[in-house]
Amino acid sequence: MGVGPREGDNRYSKTFFPLERLKMRYCSGETMDLLQKLEILADAAKYDASCASSGAARKDSRGSPGVGSTGGAGICHSYAPDGRCISLLKVLMTNACLYDCHYCINRRSSNVQRARFTPEEVVRLTLDFYKRNYIEGLFLSSGIVRSADHTMEMVIEVGRKLREEHHFRGYIHLKTIPEASPELIERAGRYADRISINIELPTQQGLTKLAPEKNLERTQKAMGHIRGKIEERHAEQRKPNAPKPPPFATGQSTQMLVGADDSTDAVILRQADSLYSDYRLRRVYYSGFSPIPEPSSLLPIRPPPLVREHRLYQADWLLRFYGFEVDEIASDSAPNLDLQLDPKLAWALGHRGLFPADVNKAPREMLLRVPGLGVRNVDRILGARRHTRLRLADLVRLRVPMKKVLPFIIAGDHSPTRLGLDDEALRARFLPPLKQVELDFGVPTQNGTMDIESVRSGEL
Numbered sequence: 289m290g291v292g293p294r295e296g297d298n299r300y301s302k303t304f305f306p307l308e309r310l311k312m313r314y315c316s317g318e319t320m321d322l323l324q325k326l327e328i329l330a331d332a333a334k335y336d337a338s339c340a341s342s343g344a345a346r347k348d349s350r351g352s353p354g355v356g357s358t359g360g361a362g363i364c365h366s367y368a369p370d371g372r373c374i375s376l377l378k379v380l381m382t383n384a385c386l387y388d389c390h391y392c393i394n395r396r397s398s399n400v401q402r403a404r405f406t407p408e409e410v411v412r413l414t415l416d417f418y419k420r421n422y423i424e425g426l427f428l429s430s431g432i433v434r435s436a437d438h439t440m441e442m443v444i445e446v447g448r449k450l451r452e453e454h455h456f457r458g459y460i461h462l463k464t465i466p467e468a469s470p471e472l473i474e475r476a477g478r479y480a481d482r483i484s485i486n487i488e489l490p491t492q493q494g495l496t497k498l499a500p501e502k503n504l505e506r507t508q509k510a511m512g513h514i515r516g517k518i519e520e521r522h523a524e525q526r527k528p529n530a531p532k533p534p535p536f537a538t539g540q541s542t543q544m545l546v547g548a549d550d551s552t553d554a555v556i557l558r559q560a561d562s563l564y565s566d567y568r569l570r571r572v573y574y575s576g577f578s579p580i581p582e583p584s585s586l587l588p589i590r591p592p593p594l595v596r597e598h599r600l601y602q603a604d605w606l607l608r609f610y611g612f613e614v615d616e617i618a619s620d621s622a623p624n625l626d627l628q629l630d631p632k633l634a635w636a637l638g639h640r641g642l643f644p645a646d647v648n649k650a651p652r653e654m655l656l657r658v659p660g661l662g663v664r665n666v667d668r669i670l671g672a673r674r675h676t677r678l679r680l681a682d683l684v685r686l687r688v689p690m691k692k693v694l695p696f697i698i699a700g701d702h703s704p705t706r707l708g709l710d711d712e713a714l715r716a717r718f719l720p721p722l723k724q725v726e727l728d729f730g731v732p733t734q735n736g737t738m739d740i741e742s743v744r745s746g747e748l
C-alpha cells in the first residue's frame with residue numbers, strides 16, 4: 289500500500305514521531321527488536337498520502353473509562369502542504385506482500401528488508417506513543433500476506449483491541465484491501481474513524497500494466513459498499529428515538545499515483561471527480577510517483593515534476609469548492625494542467641472575456657472564479673458589500689492578494705482597463721521567477737515557486 293521514495297525529496301526525511309528519543313527508552317534486547325521493526329515499517333508506510341484526520345467525529349473520554357480524548361484538550365492536527373497528516377503513528381503491519389505492483393517499494397520482487405508486527409505490538413506502540421503525546425492516532429496499512437482476508441483480520445484485530453480492550457478513543461485510520469470480503473471491510477469500519485482503499489491508478493489499463501493483481505471495478509465495488517454502510521449509519525442516526533447505531537467510519541479516502549503511467553491530468557481529475565460523486569469520498573490524495581531501487585522497465589525513468597502533484601491538488605480544490613467542472617480545467621484538447629500557473633489563474637487568462645468581475649455586484653459563483661479570491665474571501669466580500677460599496681482599501685483590509693486580483697475585478701475606485709486585461713503580457717506578469725527555490729517545507733520547486741499558503745488554506 290505504498291510507493292517508493294522520491295530521491296532528494298525532503299518531505300520524506302521527516303519522521304512522524306521522535307524515533308531518536310524512543311531509542312533511549314527501548315534499549316533492552318526484546319524491545320530493541322520492536323524498535324527495529326518500527327523503523328522498517330514506519331519507513332515503509334510513509335509514502336502513503338491517504339491519511340487525514342479531518343472530518344472525523346471528535347471523541348471525548350472525559351467522564352468515561354478509556355484514553356484518547358480528541359475533544360477539548362487543545363489537540364490540533366497538522367498537515368504537510370501536500371495534505372499529509374503529521375501527528376499519527378503511521379505504520380504497516382508488514383511490508384511483505386504477495387502482490388507485485390511495479391511502482392511499490394514493498395512489492396513481492398523488491399529486495400528490501402522485511403518485517404512484521406503482531407497486532408499486540410501495534411497496540412502497545414500506539415498506546416505508548418499516545419500517552420507520551422507523540423501522536424493523536426493511528427494510521428495502519430499493510431502489505432498483503434497469506435490472503436487479503438488474513439491481512440484484513442490482522443488489521444481489524446488492532447482496531448478491536450484498541451477500541452474494545454483499551455477503550456482507545458483517539459483517531460484510527462485503517463487501510464482496507466478491496467479483495468477482502470465485504471464483511472471484513474465492514475468490521476474494519478466499526479473500529480475506524482476513516483477507512484480508505486487506494487485506487488492507485490486512474491484506469492484499468494494502467495493497473496493491468498503496473499499492478500496486475502489489482503482491479504478497478506473491484507476497488508470501486510468495495511468503495512460503494514463502504515459508502516452504503518456510512519449512509520446507512522447516518523440514516524439510522526437521523527431516526528427519532530431510535531437506539532444509537534453501532535459505530536462506523538465517518539468517511540473514506542483514496543490515493544492516486546501521478547506519473548507512473550501515461551494518464552493525463554484530465555484522466556486523473558475525471559476519475560477523482562467520479563470518485564467524489566459516486567462514492568462520496570472525503571479526499572482523493574495525489575502522490576507523485578518516484579523511481580524505486582531496481583525499477584521495472586515499465587516505469588518511467590524520471591518522476592513527474594513535484595509541481596504537477598501540487599497543481600492537481602489545486603484543481604481538485606476547484607472541483608470541490610469552487611464550482612468548476614473537470615473539462616473547464618483540463619480537457620481532451622489541453623489534457624494537462626499548466627505547471628507554471630495555478631489552474632484558476634490559467635482558466636481566467638483563457639476566459640478574459642468574462643472579466644472584470646464587479647466585487648460589488650457579481651454573484652458568488654463569479655467571484656469564486658476570480659484568481660486570488662478564495663472561498664473565505666468571497667464570503668467576506670459578500671458580507672461586507674451589504675453595508676458599503678467596496679473600494680480597494682476594503683479589499684486590502686480583507687487581506688485579498690491584490691497583485692493577483694487587480695486585473696480581474698472592478699471595485700468602487702478601480703477599473704482594470706488601466707491595468708490592461710487584454711494585454712498579451714498579462715500571463716507573463718504571473719509567471720514565477722525562473723530561479724529554483726527551497727521553501728519552508730523543503731519542497732524544491734522545479735517550475736517556479738509553489739504557493740504553499742494557498743494549499744494550506746485552500747484559497748486559490
Ligand code: SF4
Nearest residue numbers: 289385387389392395
Ligand atoms: S498491494 Fe501493491 S501497493 Fe500494496 S503493498 Fe503490495 S505491492 Fe505495494
